Each structure stands twice: as structure tokens, then as C-alpha cells.
Amino acid sequence: MNTTVGVIGGGQLARMMIPAAVNLGIRIRVLAENEGMSADLAAVQVGDYRDRDVVLAFAETVDVVTFDHEHVPQEILRELVARGVAVHPGPDALLYAQDKLLMRQRLSELGLPVPDWARVENAAELGVFLAAHNGRAVVKTARGGYDGKGVRLVTHEHEADDWFAALAEDGNDGALLVEELVEFRRELAQLVARRPSGQIALWPVVETVQQGGVCSEVIAPAPQSEGRLADAAADIAVRIVEGIGATGMLAVELFETTDERILVNELAMRPHNSGHWSIEGSTTSQFEQHLRAVLDLPLGATDARDPWTVMVNILGGPASETLSSRYPAAFEAFPTAKVHTYGKDPRPGRKVGHVTVGGDDLDLVAYQARAAAAVFQD
Amino acid sequence: MNTTVGVIGGGQLARMMIPAAVNLGIRIRVLAENEGMSADLAAVQVGDYRDRDVVLAFAETVDVVTFDHEHVPQEILRELVARGVAVHPGPDALLYAQDKLLMRQRLSELGLPVPDWARVENAAELGVFLAAHNGRAVVKTARGGYDGKGVRLVTHEHEADDWFAALAEDGNDGALLVEELVEFRRELAQLVARRPSGQIALWPVVETVQQGGVCSEVIAPAPQSEGRLADAAADIAVRIVEGIGATGMLAVELFETTDERILVNELAMRPHNSGHWSIEGSTTSQFEQHLRAVLDLPLGATDARDPWTVMVNILGGPASETLSSRYPAAFEAFPTAKVHTYGKDPRPGRKVGHVTVGGDDLDLVAYQARAAAAVFQD
Numbered sequence: 001m002n003t004t005v006g007v008i009g010g011g012q013l014a015r016m017m018i019p020a021a022v023n024l025g026i027r028i029r030v031l032a033e034n035e036g037m038s039a040d041l042a043a044v045q046v047g048d049y050r051d052r053d054v055v056l057a058f059a060e061t062v063d064v065v066t067f068d069h070e071h072v073p074q075e076i077l078r079e080l081v082a083r084g085v086a087v088h089p090g091p092d093a094l095l096y097a098q099d100k101l102l103m104r105q106r107l108s109e110l111g112l113p114v115p116d117w118a119r120v121e122n123a124a125e126l127g128v129f130l131a132a133h134n135g136r137a138v139v140k141t142a143r144g145g146y147d148g149k150g151v152r153l154v155t156h157e158h159e160a161d162d163w164f165a166a167l168a169e170d171g172n173d174g175a176l177l178v179e180e181l182v183e184f185r186r187e188l189a190q191l192v193a194r195r196p197s198g199q200i201a202l203w204p205v206v207e208t209v210q211q212g213g214v215c216s217e218v219i220a221p222a223p224q225s226e227g228r229l230a231d232a233a234a235d236i237a238v239r240i241v242e243g244i245g246a247t248g249m250l251a252v253e254l255f256e257t258t259d260e261r262i263l264v265n266e267l268a269m270r271p272h273n274s275g276h277w278s279i280e281g282s283t284t285s286q287f288e289q290h291l292r293a294v295l296d297l298p299l300g301a302t303d304a305r306d307p308w309t310v311m312v313n314i315l316g317g318p319a320s321e322t323l324s325s326r327y328p329a330a331f332e333a334f335p336t337a338k339v340h341t342y343g344k345d346p347r348p349g350r351k352v353g354h355v356t357v358g359g360d361d362l363d364l365v366a367y368q369a370r371a372a373a374a375v376f377q378d
Numbered sequence: 379m380n381t382t383v384g385v386i387g388g389g390q391l392a393r394m395m396i397p398a399a400v401n402l403g404i405r406i407r408v409l410a411e412n413e414g415m416s417a418d419l420a421a422v423q424v425g426d427y428r429d430r431d432v433v434l435a436f437a438e439t440v441d442v443v444t445f446d447h448e449h450v451p452q453e454i455l456r457e458l459v460a461r462g463v464a465v466h467p468g469p470d471a472l473l474y475a476q477d478k479l480l481m482r483q484r485l486s487e488l489g490l491p492v493p494d495w496a497r498v499e500n501a502a503e504l505g506v507f508l509a510a511h512n513g514r515a516v517v518k519t520a521r522g523g524y525d526g527k528g529v530r531l532v533t534h535e536h537e538a539d540d541w542f543a544a545l546a547e548d549g550n551d552g553a554l555l556v557e558e559l560v561e562f563r564r565e566l567a568q569l570v571a572r573r574p575s576g577q578i579a580l581w582p583v584v585e586t587v588q589q590g591g592v593c594s595e596v597i598a599p600a601p602q603s604e605g606r607l608a609d610a611a612a613d614i615a616v617r618i619v620e621g622i623g624a625t626g627m628l629a630v631e632l633f634e635t636t637d638e639r640i641l642v643n644e645l646a647m648r649p650h651n652s653g654h655w656s657i658e659g660s661t662t663s664q665f666e667q668h669l670r671a672v673l674d675l676p677l678g679a680t681d682a683r684d685p686w687t688v689m690v691n692i693l694g695g696p697a698s699e700t701l702s703s704r705y706p707a708a709f710e711a712f713p714t715a716k717v718h719t720y721g722k723d724p725r726p727g728r729k730v731g732h733v734t735v736g737g738d739d740l741d742l743v744a745y746q747a748r749a750a751a752a753v754f755q756d
Binding site: 003015016018019020022023024025026041042279283284292297298299300301303305322323324327328331332335336338339340341342343353 | 381393394396397398400401402403404419420657661662670675676677678679681683700701702705706709710713714716717718719720721731
């Protein structure tokens with residue numbers, strides 16, 4: 001059996017694959033963007049993932065190529081596949097994580113519930129969409145957005161003119177995605193893993209809480225999700241991974257609307273912040289499962305280990321100290337909290353770590369996770 | 379806060395500290411004996427831990443020195459301490475893990491329950507001990523024994539003559555440890571962690587099963603250990619770590635005798651095979667706790683996460699295949715089993731990995747762990 005996994009990208013998702021790989025006896029090698037990144041310990045090469053020669057050389061040293069992010073260009077991915085390299089997720093699937101317009105189009109074709117959307121190429125087309133949706137809409141760049149970037153609420157057709165202009169200059173085809181502004185009760189996420197040979201594993205659907213477009217907290221499972229809601233989320237995730245042939249981990253970000261619909265918001269085709277709770281909270285974490293899936297190994301059990309698990313991100317961190325300077329205080333006050341930091345320098349709003357607490361009492365668990373994470377904030 | 383832990387020794391115990399360090403955001407650097415060892419991923423230097431210059435150079439690159447084994451010579455440890463290096467456990471404590479005669483002597487001074495024992499320098503002295511103990515005893519070399527090596531059951535005073543001769547030639551003081559052959563019902567182990575500043579954490583006492591002197595299985599907690607037995611084991615462990623000033627993890631191997639006594643068998647002054655279950659089975663694993671303890675950070679909660687956790691060693695492995703060749707079969711049949719392999723080549727009797735399963739039903743959990751481990755044996 002081949003057991004060296006190559007990860008393109010050296011961020012915290014690659015970092016969190018390292019413990020899973022070490023435990024499982026899988027070799028892991030990382031192609032990092034820079035020295036000293038989160039996944040430094042497993043970094044064997046530093047280079048640009050947009051450089052064909054760099055990626056091809058890296059791929060020769062591993063048995064399967066996977067990713068910390070979705071930004072490796074399609075032409076490089078397709079050359080890897082043409083050369084017989086195992087790439088998971090593959091380019092055909094990754095396309096839908098790279099381009100939100102294609103994603104919306106494909107999900108619509110698959111009959112999945114999505115917000116009303118349109119492809120718009122200019123202010124006039126945007127105006128038509130606004131007129132049909134009470135004068136409010138969300139405009140998104142098809143490519144390159146994350147954590148709230150590349151997403152804008154608009155109430156007038158000219159509020160995306162700068163983006164149309166920039167896209168035209170890029171030589172891109174100049175289209176933006178526009179979506180109805182969904183009135184939602186809360187946001188959910190459904191984690192799913194799929195092997196190339198077809199096996200699928202699902203975790204309990206979780207509730208995600210955002211602050212300024214960035215995930216701040218995850219509650220697993222989502223409160224009052226048993227039954228219809230959990231079934232709907234699971235059904236959507238299965239139809240997506242089978243419909244687009246995704247392999248490895250995939251996270252489906254969902255809206256639970258005020259009128260009781262479940263709509264697909266975004267897809268992430270890799271381990272995802274909404275699954276960090278699974279490191280301690282599930283029998284098999286999303287990171288271990290990702291390794292199993294990309295190696296086409298049988299997937300592990302995904303049951304929750306506690307009635308409730310709450311994960312709270314450490315965003316920013318202390319202004320003028322290291323994160324570890326807060327360990328004594330955090331560990332002293334919260335002995336059951338599992339603190340993770342990513343080896344990143346604190347910077348306002350940056351995801352530099354997270355805290356997970358599990359237990360029987362949701363209020364207590366949430367309090368402990370939030371309070372422990374707060375020890376790392378000024 | 380200082381957060382680079384240096385581990386001397388590159389075996390599986392150092393390896394299993396890596397996931398804990400990565401999760402916790404602690405840097406870990408390993409001084410390995412050879413290339414390609416279990417803890418290879420964190421190995422920054424290859425060298426002989428008996429070479430003063432090698433160890434001193436390594437120590438300069440880290441904030442605290444700790445160990446994968448107890449074999450670093452006392453004179454090197456003492457020089458590190460004299461130079462102001464934080465060493466945990468320190469030489470005064472490690473002495474008792476390095477020399478079983480000194481350990482027995484110290485435990486006796488502390489009033490702890492130990493088997494009858496004596497220091498014997500020749501066959502005549504061994505004969506005296508045998509005569510006083512129904513003609514049967516266990517002889518142990520004071521230094522260098524592990525996993526059943528350096529331990530011999532004798533029924534005649536001349537059955538240790540080769541060891542006496544070898545010790546005399548070594549220029550050693552020529553003494554062996556002789557102990558009564560304890561009639562025991564079962565073997566137990568009490569894991570304990572202690573910070574330099576004094577805080578102590580204890581896990582539930584576990585039952586250990588040996589095959590040919592090698593640990594084959596651990597059941598956590600030890601069945602029917604609640605109450606008197608658990609209290610006695612905990613009390614012994616606390617008296618030991620406080621009595622000898624141990625820091626970091628310590629495992630106390632215990633006999634539960636047929637006449638209802640608890641006796642101290644051996645000490646291990648590091649993470650220990652009897653604590654591997656804690657990786658998944660406890661809120662804080664012995665490896666995370668060891669890192670916290672040697673950095674003098676507040677210790678984590680040590681409660682068991684399941685009513686029962688069973689850990690079964692993979693001993694030897696397949697004769698003519700890699701361990702990973704058995705992953706598909708093991709993962710397919712046992713989705714809840716957590717499989718760990720150590721990057722070691724299979725060899726008869728060698729500890730090359732382990733499997734942990736947790737749950738509510740001890741019979742089921744033990745069956746699954748044993749059967750999953752058996753997939754890796756021929």
C-alpha cells in the first residue's frame with residue numbers, strides 16, 4: 001500500500017493533518033508557500049503552488065497529492081492527473097470550489113436547494129436582479145474569495161462597478177455571481193468524506209457562528225437538528241459529493257432560512273474550520289478521515305464522543321505577547337479545554353488557534369470554550 | 379514562555395509526543411539515535427546520547443530537555459543541570475529508573491509496599507535469599523533491563539553465575555537485585571504526572587497484561603478497581619513522585635497479589651506503554667500531559683472519556699509485508715478502532731504499533747481491539 005500523502009499548502013489545515021498522519025503511521029510531506037508556516041514540521045519543500053515545475057517535482061515524491069487550500073491552478077492539476085498522479089480531490093471536483101459561478105450552476109443542475117442566483121456581467125444585469133429581489137442582493141467574485149472577502153451586500157446596481165472593472169482588466173470573462181440575500185435563522189455545516197471508490201462518511205450537522213464573515217464558533221451537533229434537519233443536510237451533502245465526484249473531505253455550508261428551508265451557501269473541498277471540533281469530538285477526526293479518504297482506505301466511525309462539543313476560534317490573539325504566554329492562565333482555569341495554536345503570529349482577525357470543549361451540558365461547555373478562547377484575546 | 383521541548387531518543391514514545399506538541403502549539407525537537415527512527419519527523423539531530431558533546435549541543439537548541447528513555451548517563455544529566463538547562467525528569471529522580479537496586483532501596487525507605495528483596499553479590503548470598511523464600515526468586519540486573527530482559531526466575535543459587543561474572547568483568551560493583559517471586563492475581567499500572575512546581579495528576583489505575591515479559595494489552599480502568607484498589611494505587615504513585623521528586627510522566631507498575639496486597643514492581647519515568655490508551659481514552663493524554671509537565675504548565679483533566687478503553691499492542695507484525703498492507707482489512711472490519719503504527723519494521727516480538735478501542739461494553743471493546751490488532755499479525 002502507498003502511504004505517503006503530499007499536501008500542497010502549509011497552513012493550519014495541513015498542520016492539523018500531521019497529528020493524524022503520525023498516529024496512523026502515514027507519511028506526510030508538505031509543499032509550503034514560505035518558511036516557518038503552520039505545517040512547518042512536515043514541510044519538505046518551499047515553493048509556489050502556481051509554478052508547474054515546483055508542483056510536478058513535489059508530486060514525484062509522494063503517493064497521493066492533496067491540499068490545504070483550493071487554489072492550485074486547473075492546468076497544473078490536469079497535468080498531474082495526465083501523468084498518472086493520484087490527486088484528491090481531483091480537478092473536475094475542485095473546479096466547483098474554485099469558481100462559485102460554476103458551483104451554483106452545477107448545484108442547480110443537480111436540483112439542490114440554493115439561493116436564487118444569477119450570473120451578471122454589468123451594472124444593468126445586476127439592476128435587473130436587484131429589482132426582482134426587493135432591491136437587495138449579495139454579490140460575490142466567482143474566484144478568490146474566502147472568510148468574507150469577495151462578498152458584498154449591495155442595494156444599488158452600481159455598487160459593484162469596481163469589481164466589474166477589475167474583472168474586465170484581468171482579462172477574465174467579467175462575470176460576477178449575484179445571489180438573493182437569504183433571511184436565515186442560523187448557519188449550519190455538513191461535513192462529509194468520500195473515497196475514490198465511493199464510500200461516504202457523514203458527521204452530525206453542526207451550527208456555525210460567524211463574526212464579520214469569519215467563523216467564530218461551532219456547536220456540534222447543531223442544537224435541535226435531529227430528524228428532518230439532520231436528514232436534509234446529510235442528503236444534500238451526499239448528493240453533492242456524488243454529483244461532482246468529490247474525494248477527501250468536503251464541507252457544505254448551509255443556511256437554515258427563517259421560512260424553514262435549507263439552502264447551500266458555499267462548498268469547501270478540504271478539511272474545514274467547521275470540522276475542527278472533530279479532533280477530540282468524534283471517533284474519527286476530519287483530518288484522519290481526509291488521509292484515509294485520499295488514500296482510498298476504509299473510512300472511520302464518525303460518531304460524536306460527547307453529547308455536545310463546542311469549538312471556538314482564537315481570532316487575532318494578544319496584541320503584544322505570544323499566544324503561549326497565555327497558556328498558564330488558560331490551562332489553569334480550564335483543565336478540560338483542548339487548546340490548539342497554529343504557530344502563526346497574532347494579527348487582528350487572524351485565525352491563530354482554537355479551543356474545543358466537550359461534555360453533557362451545552363451551556364457549560366460553550367461557556368468554557370468561549371472563556372478559554374477569550375484568555376488569548378486582549 | 380519557553381515552548382521548545384527537546385526529546386532525547388527517537389523511539390515511539392518521542393513519536394507520540396509529536397501529535398500532542400503540534401496540537402498544543404509546542405515546538406518539539408528530537409535527538410535521535412539513528413536516521414529513520416519512529417520520531418523521524420521531529421528529529422533535528424542524529425547522535426549518541428552517551429556522548430557529552432552531542433547532548434550539550436542539542437540542549438542548547440531547546441528550552442527543556444526530556445526523554446524517550448531513561449538511559450542518558452548521570453554525569454551528562456548532571457552537567458546539563460549545572461549549566462542551567464531545565465531537565466525533566468532530573469538526574470536525582472532518573473537515578474531510580476536507571477538502577478533497580480537504588481529504586482528498591484529508596485521505595486523501602488519511603489515505606490512503600492515492595493516485594494521482599496535483597497542486594498546480592500554472589501551465589502552464596504543468592505542461596506541465602508532462596509532458602510528464605512521457598513527456593514524460588516526473581517533475579518534482576520540493576521541496570522539495562524526492559525521488556526523482560528535482565529529478569530530471570532531462579533530456583534538454584536548458581537543460576538545467575540553468568541550475570542555475576544559479567545557484572546564483575548564490567549567493573550560494576552557486581553551486585554544483582556533479588557526479589558521474592560510474587561504470587562499475583564494480575565498486574566496494574568498507575569500513571570501519574572508531576573510538574574516541577576508540584577501539581578500532580580493521576581489517571582484511573584489500569585490493568586496490564588503481559589506476554590513473555592512484554593506488555594500485550596491494557597484495560598482502562600482496571601476492572602473492579604474502584605474504591606480501595608484505586609485509592610491504594612493513587613496513594614502509592616503520589617508518595618513515589620513526591621518522595622523522589624519526579625517530574626513529567628511516571629508509570630508505577632504494580633502487582634495485585636493473591637493475598638490482596640498491592641506491591642510496586644517497576645517504575646518508568648516517562649510516558650509508558652500502559653498509558654497509550656489515554657491518547658483517545660482520556661481528556662488529556664499522557665503525551666500531552668508530559669509536555670505540559672516538563673514545561674511546568676498547569677496539567678490537563680485526566681478523566682476517562684469512555685467507561686472502558688482497551689489498548690492492544692501490535693507485536694511483531696506481518697512476516698513479509700508492511701504494516702500498512704493490513705490497513706484496508708483492519709479499517710474495513712473495525713471502523714471504531716484507532717490504529718497507531720510507529721514507522722518500525724516488523725520483527726518478531728517487537729512493539730510496532732497498537733490499537734485502541736473505547737466504549738460502554740468491556741467484552742465488545744476488548745474483542746474489537748484484540749481482533750483489530752490481530753489483523754496485523756500473521
